[in-house]
Amino acid sequence: MNILKILTVLMLLPFYSIGQKYEHVKKYIDRVMPYAVLVQQKYNVPICITIGVAAMESGWGRSNVSKVHCNHLGLKGSKGYMSFGSDKEGFLYFGRLLGNSRRYKGLQYIRDYKTYCIELSCLGYNKREEYAPGLIQLIDQFNLNEL
Helix, strand or coil, X not given: CHHHHHHHHHHHHHHHHXXXXXXXXXXXXXXXXXXXXXXXXXXXXXXXXXXXXXXXXXXXXXXXXXXXXCCCCCCXXXXXXXXXXXXXXXXXXXXXXXXXXXXXXXXXXXXXXXXXXXXXHHCCCCCCCCHHHHHHHHHHHCCHHHC
């Protein structure tokens, strides 16, 4: 477990030069990084995708849905946004969804994060036209692909 903590710190070093304007970004990444690492290890979903989707869907953890329902990833069920008992539970559900469902099966073979974003949107995770370009822009802006 100590190695995981050391790796996490080393991966986050680029963000410490971002500055005060994005302090909430650094704090959010610190908060969700362990979940993103776990999702990558268990379900082969890239860390930058998990953190990017979570940041975009939750407004860097500031949305009511993320705070009240532990749903940082915009996950919806038949009655609206899903509710989870913990942040970890919500992130693991996201990992299972992308890693194990037939709908997203093709994602496991994609290594380029930009293609992954486009396919994620095309496969129905979020069908808004601006979703994939917005997710790519967010990942690029905060160098999430370097995590």
